[in-house]
Amino acid sequence: MSLKSKRATIKEVASAAGVSTQTVSRVINNRPDVSPKTRKHVQQIIDQMDFQPSALARSLSRQRSYTLGVVTAGLKYIGPSRTLSGITKAAEEAGYSLIIKEIRDFNANHIEPIFQNLLSRHVDGVIWAVPEVGSNRDWIEKSPLEEDFPIVYLAMEAKPDLCVVSAGNYEGARMAVGHLLEQGYQHIGHLSGPLDWWEGRQRKSGWRNRLEESGREVKESYTAEGNWSSESGVKAFHQLISQYPEMDAVFVGNDQMALGVLQQACKLGIDVPDELGVVGFDNISESAYFWPPLSTINQNHLQVGETAVEEIVKIIEERRKEKTNIQHNPVTVATSLIIRESSLKEMNKGGTG
Amino acid sequence: MSLKSKRATIKEVASAAGVSTQTVSRVINNRPDVSPKTRKHVQQIIDQMDFQPSALARSLSRQRSYTLGVVTAGLKYIGPSRTLSGITKAAEEAGYSLIIKEIRDFNANHIEPIFQNLLSRHVDGVIWAVPEVGSNRDWIEKSPLEEDFPIVYLAMEAKPDLCVVSAGNYEGARMAVGHLLEQGYQHIGHLSGPLDWWEGRQRKSGWRNRLEESGREVKESYTAEGNWSSESGVKAFHQLISQYPEMDAVFVGNDQMALGVLQQACKLGIDVPDELGVVGFDNISESAYFWPPLSTINQNHLQVGETAVEEIVKIIEERRKEKTNIQHNPVTVATSLIIRESSLKEMNKGGTG
DNA sequence: CTGAAAGCGCTAACAC
DNA sequence: GTGTTAGCGCTTTCAG
Numbered sequence: 001m002s003l004k005s006k007r008a009t010i011k012e013v014a015s016a017a018g019v020s021t022q023t024v025s026r027v028i029n030n031r032p033d034v035s036p037k038t039r040k041h042v043q044q045i046i047d048q049m050d051f052q053p054s055a056l057a058r059s060l061s062r063q064r065s066y067t068l069g070v071v072t073a074g075l076k077y078i079g080p081s082r083t084l085s086g087i088t089k090a091a092e093e094a095g096y097s098l099i100i101k102e103i104r105d106f107n108a109n110h111i112e113p114i115f116q117n118l119l120s121r122h123v124d125g126v127i128w129a130v131p132e133v134g135s136n137r138d139w140i141e142k143s144p145l146e147e148d149f150p151i152v153y154l155a156m157e158a159k160p161d162l163c164v165v166s167a168g169n170y171e172g173a174r175m176a177v178g179h180l181l182e183q184g185y186q187h188i189g190h191l192s193g194p195l196d197w198w199e200g201r202q203r204k205s206g207w208r209n210r211l212e213e214s215g216r217e218v219k220e221s222y223t224a225e226g227n228w229s230s231e232s233g234v235k236a237f238h239q240l241i242s243q244y245p246e247m248d249a250v251f252v253g254n255d256q257m258a259l260g261v262l263q264q265a266c267k268l269g270i271d272v273p274d275e276l277g278v279v280g281f282d283n284i285s286e287s288a289y290f291w292p293p294l295s296t297i298n299q300n301h302l303q304v305g306e307t308a309v310e311e312i313v314k315i316i317e318e319r320r321k322e323k324t325n326i327q328h329n330p331v332t333v334a335t336s337l338i339i340r341e342s343s344l345k346e347m348n349k350g351g352t353g
Numbered sequence: 354m355s356l357k358s359k360r361a362t363i364k365e366v367a368s369a370a371g372v373s374t375q376t377v378s379r380v381i382n383n384r385p386d387v388s389p390k391t392r393k394h395v396q397q398i399i400d401q402m403d404f405q406p407s408a409l410a411r412s413l414s415r416q417r418s419y420t421l422g423v424v425t426a427g428l429k430y431i432g433p434s435r436t437l438s439g440i441t442k443a444a445e446e447a448g449y450s451l452i453i454k455e456i457r458d459f460n461a462n463h464i465e466p467i468f469q470n471l472l473s474r475h476v477d478g479v480i481w482a483v484p485e486v487g488s489n490r491d492w493i494e495k496s497p498l499e500e501d502f503p504i505v506y507l508a509m510e511a512k513p514d515l516c517v518v519s520a521g522n523y524e525g526a527r528m529a530v531g532h533l534l535e536q537g538y539q540h541i542g543h544l545s546g547p548l549d550w551w552e553g554r555q556r557k558s559g560w561r562n563r564l565e566e567s568g569r570e571v572k573e574s575y576t577a578e579g580n581w582s583s584e585s586g587v588k589a590f591h592q593l594i595s596q597y598p599e600m601d602a603v604f605v606g607n608d609q610m611a612l613g614v615l616q617q618a619c620k621l622g623i624d625v626p627d628e629l630g631v632v633g634f635d636n637i638s639e640s641a642y643f644w645p646p647l648s649t650i651n652q653n654h655l656q657v658g659e660t661a662v663e664e665i666v667k668i669i670e671e672r673r674k675e676k677t678n679i680q681h682n683p684v685t686v687a688t689s690l691i692i693r694e695s696s697l698k699e700m701n702k703g704g705t706g
Numbered sequence: 707c708t709g710a711a712a713g714c715g716c717t718a719a720c721a722c
Numbered sequence: 723g724t725g726t727t728a729g730c731g732c733t734t735t736c737a738g
Contacts, residue, residue, distance in 0.1 A: 007472060007501065009715060020725045025717060035723055055473040056413050057715035060730045065409070075441065076655070081434030088428065088455035097474060100453050102441035119360060120408040121450060148360065230642040259642045266644055286639055289583040289612045291619055302429070362731060373709045378733060386707055410731035413714045710737080721726070 008049040017045040028053050055097075059122055068096045068312060069118035069126040069149075073103040078284055079301050083129055083154065086305020094313050099123060106133040115148075125150045125312040129305075132156035132198035150315040152308045157198055158330035163315060165308045165331045169199050172297035172335030173206025176251045176279040179295070179337055181214055183345050185249035185277045190223045191236050191261065193253035200225075200253060203281060207251050222247070226257045233260025249277030249343070255284045255296055262290055262342070278342040293340035304333045361402040370398040381406055408450075412475055421449045421665060422471035422479040422502075426456040431637055432654050436482055436507065439658020447666050452476060459486040468501075478503045478665040482658075485509035485551035503668040505661045510551055511683035516668060518661045518684045522552050525650035525688030526559025529604045529632040532648070532690055534567055536698050538602035538630045543576045544589050544614065546606035553578075553606060556634060560604050575600070579610045586613025602630035602696070608637045608649055615643055615695070631695040646693035657686045 010028075014021040019042060026034045027042045028051075034042075045051075059065035070087055074080045084100075091098050099121055101114050118126055128151055130136065137156060152163045180188050190207045193200030208218050224240040226232035233252065237260060241247060252258035258280035265272050272278055272292055280287060280296035287294040311331065363381075367374040372395060379387045380395045381404075387395075398404075412418035423440055427433045437453075444451050452474055454467050471479055481504055483489065490509060505516045533541050543560040546553030561571050577593040579585035586605065590613060594600060605611040611633035618625050625631055625645055633640060636651035664684065 010717095011715075021716075022718095022726080023724060026724090029717085033723060038723080052469050052473045054413075054475065054715050055470075056409055056418070056475050057730085058717075060407075060409050060413060060732095061715080061717045063730070075438035076431075076435045078429075078431055078434070081431070081437070082429045084434070085428035085455060088453060089457065092454070097470070098453050100441060100451050101445070102438060104442065116405050117408075117450070120405045122407065122409050230639060234642075256639060256642075259639055263642050263644055284639075286583060286609060286612055286637075289587075289609075289616050291616055291644055364731075374732075375709060375734095376707090379708090382733085388707060391707080407731050410714085411733075413716095414731080414733040416714070708738085710735105712733105712735080714731105714733085717728105717730085719726100719728085722724085 008051045010051075010053065013042070013045055013049055013051050016049065017042045063122075065122040065124055066096050067121065067123050068098055068309070069121070069123040070098050070100045071103060071114060071118075071126065071128050071130055072100065073106050073108075073130040075102055079282065079299070080129065080131075082301035083305040083308075086302035086307075087127060087129070087309055088305075089302070090306040090309035094309060096124070096309070096313070103130055106131065107136050109136065109139065111139045119148050123149055124316050125152070127152050127154065127308045127312055129154040129308070133194075134196045150312060150319060152312045152315070154304060154308055155199055161327070163311055163328040163330075165304055165311060165333065166199075167299045167301070167304055167333045168335040169202035170206040170209075171332070172281060172299065172337075173203040173251065174210040175335070175337045176281065176295075176297050177207050177210035179339065180249045180251065180277050180279060180343060181210075183249075183273075183277060183343060185345075187244070187246040188222075188249045188251060188277075189240050189244050189247040191233060191240060191250055191252045191257055192223055192225050193257070194227045195225055203251075203253050226253065226260075228254050228256060230256045230260040230263075233257030234264050237261045237264050248275065249279075252278060252280050255280040255282045255287045255290075255294060258287070258294055258296070258342075259290055262292070262294065266291070273342050273344055274346050277345070280342075283338050288340065290342070292342045295340045295343035296338050298336045298338050300333055300335070307331055307333055361404045363404075363406065366395070366398055366402055366404050369402065370395045416475075418475040418477055419449050420474065420476050421451055421662070422474070422476040423451050423453045424456060424467060424471075424479065424481050424483055425453065426459055426461075426483040428455055432635065432652070433482065433484075435654035436658040436661075439655035439660075440480060440482070440662055441658075442655070443659040443662035447662060449477070449662070449666070456483055459484065460489050462489065462492065464492050464496075472501050476502055477669050478505070480505050480507065480661045480665055482507045482661070486547075487549045503665060503672060505665045505668070507657060507661055508552055514680070516664055516681040516683075518657055518664060518686065519552075520652045520654070520657055520686045521688040522555035523559040523562075524685070525634060525652065525690075526556040526604065527563040528688070528690045529634065529648075529650050530560050530563035532692065533602045533604065533630050533632060533696060534563075536602075536626075536630060536696060538698075540597070540599040541575075541602045541604060541630075542593050542597050542600040544586060544593055544603055544605045544610055545576055545578050546610070547580045548578055556604075556606050579606065579613075581607055581609060583609045583613040583616075586610030587617050590614045590617050601628065602632075605631060605633050608633040608635045608640045608643075608647060611640070611647055611649070611695075612643055615645070615647065619644070626695050626697055627699050630698065633695075636691050641693065643695070645695045648693045648696035649691050651689045651691050653686055653688070660684055660686055 010021045014024045158164045192204045211218050221243045224236035226236040280294050283296045283298035363374045367377045511517045545557045564571050574596045577589035579589040633647050633649035636649045640647040
């Protein structure tokens with residue numbers, strides 16, 4: 001039973017080295033004003049005692065914690081957790097620790113306790129990684145936040161004075177539709193995500209916009225709404241084919257719902273991609289193994305997370321220097337088109353065209 | 354532009370209320386020794402000033418942070434992130450904050466900096482939510498950890514003196530095989546996860562054990578090894594059918610690989626479930642929409658996370674009271690069998706049996 | 707019941 | 723270069 005003594009304090013190191021705590025502090029902070037000899041000696045003692053300065057005490061006296069608060073929601077879904085992964089990566093690289101809070105209800109409006117808690121832990125900034133759903137952004141108008149610490153918002157409508165990072169939902173949707181048009185599909189429906197989600201609306205308007213751009217008329221009956229789940233995809237797909245019988249392709253709001261569509265098409269004997277082209281959104285790792293493999297829009301969640309950290313760190317630094325609040329433009333992380341079989345018409349594959 | 358003044362300190366509250374900081378402290382900590390009148394008055398000032406005590410300062414003087422460190426890996430996969438979700442939930446309920454670190458390499462052995470960092474942030478305990486892979490547990494033997502703070506380990510081999518929480522991998526695998534046997538399948542192969550993963554080995558040995566229990570001989574040629582990905586599932590499946598042509602059912606180490614199997618079966622014209630029964634492991638949300646819907650073992654990641662928090666909190670409390678280290682038995686979170694079409698033989702469905 | 711003094715572990719500001 | 727003093731914001735003695 002090896003008994004490692006409790007961690008050393010700066011005071012203990014100081015007395016062991018025969019110097020003041022101040023000198024030790026200077027050494028651990030790599031300050032220039034220490035004689036090489038003293039520095040070396042102190043460093044030795046530090047290594048020997050395995051001394052690690054208390055980040056807590058440091059935060060208190062420096063009034064800076066090198067800690068970021070992350071507020072997330074829906075960690076059990078792959079998108080949010082990938083984003084979180086990007087955040088952990090970039091935060092580590094930037095030398096920040098992360099305090100994480102998960103909101104259990106997307107529509108939650110009990111925002112205050114969370115901020116209070118984060119504030120009490122002296123975070124230097126907050127990443128609000130909760131998607132914009134319903135009116136869960138109303139508090140932004142009301143509270144004079146951002147006085148206590150800067151905030152970067154993820155996946156929401158750009159607003160002046162706010163730093164927002166999102167994936168290119170609108171642009172991605174346009175790409176998906178553009179691709180289907182190129183393939184020769186004529187009647188492209190949309191199975192949307194829930195429209196109280198900002199991202200759902202963005203994707204839908206990308207679809208609509210691109211179709212209109214091609215000179216087509218777009219009716220509401222060309223769409224049906226799901227709730228992101230495969231099950232809802234099944235339902236909405238049935239609704240869609242009855243509303244829009246001519247439909248020969250569908251842009252689906254996410255891959256899970258697209259999976260429901262593929263399953264039903266299989267059941268109903270609808271040939272994908274020849275009778276029905278399908279493109280999803282997200283590029284979840286399973287989608288390459290759906291049947292047929294699903295064309296989709298790749299969303300770089302990881303990079304969204306990394307970008308968020310970079311932005312917040314930038315803002316923190318800026319605030320340190322000048323008192324003035326710099327205006328920040330919204331950042332959009334590019335999406336890309338992944339073409340697989342579910343949207344490749346036979347005539348375009350081989351030579352019989 | 355509403356300017357909210359910086360957060361108040363206890364000193365400011367005290368002077369505003371005309372009492373000592375001590376009395377304020379007593380009020381915010383709900384100590385009994387304050388006169389009702391004073392308490393009410395102070396409370397009013399607190400509310401008025403919107404005062405929130407600094408958790409940092411508190412942690413420092415109390416030598417207790419009510420903060421847990423969580424070390425995780427593979428957040429971009431659904432399992433780890435669900436577990437994390439369970440952790441955030443239980444931690445919030447228990448009144449603990451979470452500092453999260455993500456390891457980017459399962460086999461990482463640069464463990465020290467992580468612990469040092471957590472230690473410097475005065476965490477009360479750590480949840481080591483990194484699966485046991487290769488020799489990434491060797492450091493446990495070497496370091497005299499647990500002196501600084503208690504640790505709960507997830508998804509690893511039970512060891513004396515350590516508190517370990519895992520899902521019932523072994524038991525789940527046995528259930529899967531038992532179910533296939535009941536369905537009348539005779540030659541049950543196994544497409545395992547990577548065998549340097551403890552969980553992969555557990556599932557494999559559950560398969561083997563259950564088959565042997567049924568009086569069957571088990572050969573190594575009845576198995577092939579994947580790496581959890583759908584792609585590896587495709588490869589390993591091909592290997593398996595050539596090694597084990599009689600195979601009429603396969604227990605697959607996770608749902609993603611099972612997806613690869615289903616896709617190939619479809620391509621090769623093998624009828625699932627009639628010619629080949631398939632059972633996966635994990636019950637990812639998509640698996641109900643595979644074709645055919647996948648039978649699988651449900652793993653309650655959320656509960657694993659919650660249990661981990663409960664255990665660590667328990668240990669923290671115990672250590673506060675008695676100095677002695679209590680022995681903790683390993684905890685296994687139950688898995689359950691989800692029966693869908695991929696393992697239901699036709700003869701067992703209808704009446705023609 | 708309430709307050710004064712000391713301290714948690716570290717750093718900023720000023721002496722020497 | 724180095725040490726001293728004060729203080730970050732709170733809690734824990736210990737008086738009274």
